[in-house]
Amino acid sequence: MHANQPPAVEINTPAKLNLFLELLDRRADGFHELETVMVAINRFDRIRVALSDTDDVRVECGWLPHQAAVVERYRGSQAVATLPRSQDNLVTRALEQFRQRFSIADGFRATIAKTIPAGAGMGGASSDAAGALRAAAQLCQIDQHDQRLLQLAGELGSDIPFFFGSPQGSMSAAIATGRGEQIDPVSIGGKLHFVVVHPPESVSTAEVYRRCQVPSRPSSAAAMLAALVGGRGTQIASQLLNRLSEPARATSEWIDRVLSAIARTPVLGYQVTGSGSACFGVCPNAAVASRIAHNLQAAGIGSAFAAHSVCIASPTRDLG
Ligand SMILES: C[C@@](CO)(OP(=O)(O)O)[C@H](O)COP(=O)(O)OP(=O)(O)OC[C@H]1O[C@@H](n2ccc(N)nc2=O)[C@H](O)[C@@H]1O
Numbered sequence: 001m002h003a004n005q006p007p008a009v010e011i012n013t014p015a016k017l018n019l020f021l022e023l024l025d026r027r028a029d030g031f032h033e034l035e036t037v038m039v040a041i042n043r044f045d046r047i048r049v050a051l052s053d054t055d056d057v058r059v060e061c062g063w064l065p066h067q068a069a070v071v072e073r074y075r076g077s078q079a080v081a082t083l084p085r086s087q088d089n090l091v092t093r094a095l096e097q098f099r100q101r102f103s104i105a106d107g108f109r110a111t112i113a114k115t116i117p118a119g120a121g122m123g124g125a126s127s128d129a130a131g132a133l134r135a136a137a138q139l140c141q142i143d144q145h146d147q148r149l150l151q152l153a154g155e156l157g158s159d160i161p162f163f164f165g166s167p168q169g170s171m172s173a174a175i176a177t178g179r180g181e182q183i184d185p186v187s188i189g190g191k192l193h194f195v196v197v198h199p200p201e202s203v204s205t206a207e208v209y210r211r212c213q214v215p216s217r218p219s220s221a222a223a224m225l226a227a228l229v230g231g232r233g234t235q236i237a238s239q240l241l242n243r244l245s246e247p248a249r250a251t252s253e254w255i256d257r258v259l260s261a262i263a264r265t266p267v268l269g270y271q272v273t274g275s276g277s278a279c280f281g282v283c284p285n286a287a288v289a290s291r292i293a294h295n296l297q298a299a300g301i302g303s304a305f306a307a308h309s310v311c312i313a314s315p316t317r318d319l320g
Pocket residue numbers: 018021030031032033034036120121122123124126156157158159160178179180205206209210244273274275276
């Protein structure tokens with residue numbers, strides 16, 4: 001470490017896609033019991049967390065140049081989520097709660113360079129918050145998988161614990177139950193390939209849940225889990241399900257435009273991720289995914305890119 005430089009930790013925080021999402025019940029607290037299969041993909045924000053000798057938390061958050069250009073292109077035409085200021089950032093809340101919960105006297109400074117579209121159902125804010133908690137834990141010599149840390153993560157947001165990965169080692173997919181905060185890693189038989197399209201309109205997760213309906217006979221994720229073990233794109237594609245798809249489509253007209261465009265491509269199957277607005281197609285390999293992404297990008301329905309499944313990695317200590 002350089003002299004006078006406070007200790008810092010950096011982490012690439014991945015996005016996620018929901019391959020399966022079923023609603024089981026509506027709870028008295030307004031949340032929904034669900035069963036969802038999530039996979040981490042190689043679209044990352046980068047977060048750097050440093051200790052500070054002041055007793056507060058400050059967070060800077062900005063788009064990396066490529067994503068900034070996408071946001072700028074659509075600004076004003078549609079509601080593309082603007083990035084929250086420091087005090088409204090989920091990372092600020094996460095680090096403040098971390099200080100309280102673990103009685104940390106030092107403050108934190110965090111910088112987030114974003115590429116994950118916001119309000120897209122890709123879990124960007126949750127992944128940033130998980131990255132911040134994991135980085136802070138490393139800086140304060142607290143175990144990444146300390147139960148108190150995971151408890152705090154689940155309280156801050158239903159999707160945050162997924163982005164902690166598994167204490168048993170590399171994890172790229174998991175089944176999440178409860179509100180989404182109870183995580184069981186699942187095996188996948190090989191790298192999964194996707195094309196992802198994010199339309200120029202964000203969707204509010206709370207609004208989509210307000211409009212959703214719990215089915216009287218919920219579907220089970222068992223067939224999706226079996227398909228993932230097999231690792232065959234066609235079988236995985238045949239088991240896609242998202243119970244939030246209908247309320248998401250009712251919330252943003254862009255979603256049907258995107259789904260129709262993806263339907264005209266040779267994907268193996270497609271659906272909305274999470275509460276939207278992004279949608280994805282399952283592809284047989286990387287070459288097909290990138291050719292379809294190129295064609296969809298030209299279709300004027302938003303930003304299209306190829307992606308594949310990745311392991312959720314450990315934070316790295318920064319030496320400078
Ligand atoms: C829909 C999903 C699918 O993975 O992802 P996104 O689309 O947000 O990425 C998640 O369930 C979103 O999780 P997350 O974004 O962490 O939600 P939270 O901050 O905990 O809750 C936001 C709001 O969504 C509703 N909510 C969330 C989770 C849940 N199981 N039931 C709910 O009803 C509640 O109204 C809550 O006020």
